[in-house]
Amino acid sequence: MISLFKKKENNLPQFWKAYEGTFSEPIPEKVENVRFVVLDTETTGFNYSTDRMLCIGALILLNRTISIKEVFETYLQQKYYDKDTAKIHGILKKGKIKRVSEFEALQQFLAYIGNSVIVAHHANFDITMINKALKRQGLPKLKNKVLDTSTLYKRSLLATPLLHKKEHYTLDELAEKFSISKKDRHTAVGDAYITAIAFLKILDRLKPKKTKSLFYS
Amino acid sequence: MKNTISERVADFIKKFPPFNELSQQDVASLSEEISILYKEKGGVVFDEGEAPHSNFYIVHKGAVSLKKKESTDIIDICDEGDIFGLRPLIANENYILEASALEESIIYSIPIDIFKPVAKKNKEVGNFLIESFASNTRNPYSRSHRGHLYGDTDMLEPINPNAKLLDLQPIRFSKKVISCAESTPIKKVAEKMTKNNIGAMLVVKQKLPVGMITDKDLRNKVVTGEYPITTPANKIMSSPIITYPSKLTITQAQMAMMKNNISHLCLTIDGTPDTEAIGILSKHDVMVSLGNNPAVLIKEIKRAKKFKQIKPLRKSIMNLLSGYLEVNIPMRLTSKIISELNDACTKQIIKIALSKMSTPPPVAFSWLAMGSQGRSEQLLHTDQDNAIIFEDVPEDKLPETTSYFLELAKLVNRGLNVIGYEYCPAEMMASNPHWCLSFSEWKNVTSHWIINPGPDEVLLSSIFFDYNLAYGNKQLVDDLSQHIFDNVKKYPIFLIHLAAGALQNPSPTGFFRQFLVEQDGEHRDFFDIKMRALMPLTDAARVLILSHSIKSINSTEERFEKLAELEPNNAELYMSCSYATKALLKYRTKQGLLHNDSGRYISLDTLSKEEKIKLKRTFKTIKEIQELVSLRFKVANILG
Numbered sequence: 042m043i044s045l046f047k048k049k050e051n052n053l054p055q056f057w058k059a060y061e062g063t064f065s066e067p068i069p070e071k072v073e074n075v076r077f078v079v080l081d082t083e084t085t086g087f088n089y090s091t092d093r094m095l096c097i098g099a100l101i102l103l104n105r106t107i108s109i110k111e112v113f114e115t116y117l118q119q120k121y122y123d124k125d126t127a128k129i130h131g132i133l134k135k136g137k138i139k140r141v142s143e144f145e146a147l148q149q150f151l152a153y154i155g156n157s158v159i160v161a162h163h164a165n166f167d168i169t170m171i172n173k174a175l176k177r178q179g180l181p182k183l184k185n186k187v188l189d190t191s192t193l194y195k196r197s198l199l200a201t202p203l204l205h206k207k208e209h210y211t212l213d214e215l216a217e218k219f220s221i222s223k224k225d226r227h228t229a230v231g232d233a234y235i236t237a238i239a240f241l242k243i244l245d246r247l248k249p250k251k252t253k254s255l256f257y258s
Numbered sequence: 259m260k261n262t263i264s265e266r267v268a269d270f271i272k273k274f275p276p277f278n279e280l281s282q283q284d285v286a287s288l289s290e291e292i293s294i295l296y297k298e299k300g301g302v303v304f305d306e307g308e309a310p311h312s313n314f315y316i317v318h319k320g321a322v323s324l325k326k327k328e329s330t331d332i333i334d335i336c337d338e339g340d341i342f343g344l345r346p347l348i349a350n351e352n353y354i355l356e357a358s359a360l361e362e363s364i365i366y367s368i369p370i371d372i373f374k375p376v377a378k379k380n381k382e383v384g385n386f387l388i389e390s391f392a393s394n395t396r397n398p399y400s401r402s403h404r405g406h407l408y409g410d411t412d413m414l415e416p417i418n419p420n421a422k423l424l425d426l427q428p429i430r431f432s433k434k435v436i437s438c439a440e441s442t443p444i445k446k447v448a449e450k451m452t453k454n455n456i457g458a459m460l461v462v463k464q465k466l467p468v469g470m471i472t473d474k475d476l477r478n479k480v481v482t483g484e485y486p487i488t489t490p491a492n493k494i495m496s497s498p499i500i501t502y503p504s505k506l507t508i509t510q511a512q513m514a515m516m517k518n519n520i521s522h523l524c525l526t527i528d529g530t531p532d533t534e535a536i537g538i539l540s541k542h543d544v545m546v547s548l549g550n551n552p553a554v555l556i557k558e559i560k561r562a563k564k565f566k567q568i569k570p571l572r573k574s575i576m577n578l579l580s581g582y583l584e585v586n587i588p589m590r591l592t593s594k595i596i597s598e599l600n601d602a603c604t605k606q607i608i609k610i611a612l613s614k615m616s617t618p619p620p621v622a623f624s625w626l627a628m629g630s631q632g633r634s635e636q637l638l639h640t641d642q643d644n645a646i647i648f649e650d651v652p653e654d655k656l657p658e659t660t661s662y663f664l665e666l667a668k669l670v671n672r673g674l675n676v677i678g679y680e681y682c683p684a685e686m687m688a689s690n691p692h693w694c695l696s697f698s699e700w701k702n703v704t705s706h707w708i709i710n711p712g713p714d715e716v717l718l719s720s721i722f723f724d725y726n727l728a729y730g731n732k733q734l735v736d737d738l739s740q741h742i743f744d745n746v747k748k749y750p751i752f753l754i755h756l757a758a759g760a761l762q763n764p765s766p767t768g769f770f771r772q773f774l775v776e777q778d779g780e781h782r783d784f785f786d787i788k789m790r791a792l793m794p795l796t797d798a799a800r801v802l803i804l805s806h807s808i809k810s811i812n813s814t815e816e817r818f819e820k821l822a823e824l825e826p827n828n829a830e831l832y833m834s835c836s837y838a839t840k841a842l843l844k845y846r847t848k849q850g851l852l853h854n855d856s857g858r859y860i861s862l863d864t865l866s867k868e869e870k871i872k873l874k875r876t877f878k879t880i881k882e883i884q885e886l887v888s889l890r891f892k893v894a895n896i897l898g
Contacts, residue, residue: 106296109261112264220676230262234262238296
């Protein structure tokens, strides 16, 4: 098993190489040409080492448009399950939804994202969860550029000493500030959708001239 | 692939024609093919003359305007659930109008290739399309299609608030028909009318309308003593009933009422008394449709039971405003009426919010409007600035009392947002714990500002001290004002800082008396009328009036008038300040209506030579008043 983590590059599966290959393409300079993948994961909890992903939901945002056909919603089979968090995500251990193995889900997911810029709320959590899963399957970490709507939102706020900025803003707070319906909250795709709309509204406030400027913090 | 979002989309579109005619399965499979578009305000969906897209559109959130490119007149506004851009796809011709987002919008785009086979399969959908093209209207079933004539360029006419197209406009009527049986005693009838807040009741016999009882019938026949209140309804009802079909235009409705000398029309399915009633149309409805009567609007606002019902009324208020400006009604009167209406909206929002709370407020409270709203200078949709003061409670009760009012404030802030007031970007809103305090807490906060006047404190006071009671207890507000005056007298240094703050706005003109425009950013080369012209006047008026310990007057122009009265030797300058304020406010409002924004940034190219001269004249006044403030409060002492 140890050798799994020491695999050389050329031992990596074909789908990983294909994923890696997409990065030879640079990220477009204009924001409207950038393919953003807005994602959210539902997990059994917040512990990076013991908790597992139950669902990956993602959608593609290109030129301010989301195509429903291209929505990614994959449920994962996991041995570990925490019944306490079930009331939040509502995914039952043996529900009727079709599930795939973690390996297969990652394979689909990598093919889906390619070199897109990942957008997520509190992105660090989702990215770490995915990276942990990749590691379990003997794969390297994600190579994508990542944007976090939580920090971007903070940047879009008025620069005035009168506004007491919070350290963190939850997705619920963003949804309220931007009047986005909280329907389907706590489903991976539902949260990804709320994040996407919030992201668009933040972009509208920030009006970045170039894609690059989004990554400065 | 069926997914959570496609279900969300399906839930939405199935509520609107023609999708409401489709089977659940068709809606579901159609939804999977839809794309979701986000358009910022002003974002173009399609251009005039552009070749047809492979999709048509339905508005999910926001509003989209259709217009001829070179004109500012909007031909049609599509609201939530309205379809647009369909006809060119079917007729296979280029777009004849430009569609752009009137406000920030989310739009669903539906591929025509997927929709066509579904439409062919379903007769009702086909009929909808045929009817919508034959009648040249976007949506023949819509109650609110506004006389726009889609497709025929010769007949394209803008929606004009001042009634050019009224004869073409279908009328809105109340669909909720309240009725009683012939045998119902009059007392019951009156009770039911009061409960439902209506002026007329339909009398039905086996579901068919037979007569109508109006307020007038009750007055003439019952209150006079002619009939006792136990009389059955059919003895006093007006009969035979006069019925009309529901597809009535405003003019037709007015004619019908005049001809029959009645105030209520009964609308039935086929227009005869032999079919069921589907609505009642009152004179009041006609007036509302005309939308140019403040009294009617106030009444309508007070009737609203949901936040959403107030939104279209706010639009009517804007129509009224642009009408007033067009015919040059004096600015003072205009702002009075519009502020009055905006106040009524706020009050109703608070009332609705209160009714949504599980318990009544634990203690008395006041809802304060701050900033421009507090000064009654808010004519256009701007940000909301508000705060709550509530009566003092014992210390152990404070946390729960505070959380009650925060919860209330959250509802009100949301309600105000629904009807078009943006959230304050600096969070100066009552739902922010810093702006929702008990009376003693407010006393402490304001004392702190007055005693330690740093730049932030001065800025906060300048926003807060224009507060005005919008709803609730007046005593709390008066007491707080008194507290502020007492403090200001004790610490006169505060006025000096406030005065210094008033002089800090950037100058409107440069060395060569040219307009100074913004150097960079989104509004490059625009003139910032708020920052460079209105704020200096507002700030000067505030500090001067505060030094006279007067709180009851909030509007800048009235403050200057009062100052002219108090200081006769400066009367001339103060009067010209008052005049300048009015003039600038008018510029701002006109610009705002023109561009559907707050009007803060003015494009100088759009001003005529005469307007520019007028504008420059106000700058001279601004300079003079700033000199007076600077001398009076010896501002140089702290700046130097």
